[in-house]
Amino acid sequence: MVSAQTRAEVEEHLGQVPSFIEALPEAAADHGWGMMRDFQLGETELSGREKALVGLGAAAAIQCPYCIHFHKAESTMEGASDAELTEAVGIASGVRYFSTVLHGSEIDLDAFERETEQIVEHVEGQQAAPGDD
Known part of the structure; x- marks a missing residue:
């Protein structure tokens, strides 16, 4: 109460x-x-639209029909398109999928963190490289 x-x-x-x-x-x-x-x-660092889409993705991942309904309505109210709603749910499903693979395969966390650092470094290097115009 x-x-x-x-x-x-x-x-x-x-x-x-x-x-x-x-x-x-x-x-x-x-x-x-x-x-x-x-x-x-x-008011926080994320916009209301961004927070609503994160909420929708999390709700879909935990499979909560109450939260899905609320955050879908909130996302729409904040101006998210149907394509953005679908993408938020798709991103959440990918996170859940790969989390299952990582845990089920017992991937070493320290090795995974090193790989992630290397991947970020590589992608940032590609993004900083001049284009092939």
Whole structure:
């Protein structure tokens, strides 16, 4: 149950107190709203559109129909196109796929980190090289 102050603030921002906020235990309700307000909905380094697309990708990866519905609506509200929604879900599926391969194959993390550094160095070198015009 949210405090009266938080209830008023949530209603001002969202037009209502959603059931998922109401479902939070009293000790977490005000904090949960503050986290959502300040980080997810607030002004941060990522735009609202970018945060919504990240949320959609994460929701798809964890297969949460509630979060998928919310973040898809949020992404659309923030101006994301259908192609961008599809791409966000596609990126998340690739991350989940390769995470499964990495864990299932027990790839050495230190070796993977070294390979990643080498790949980044190579790609950055290619990007900095003059074109073949």
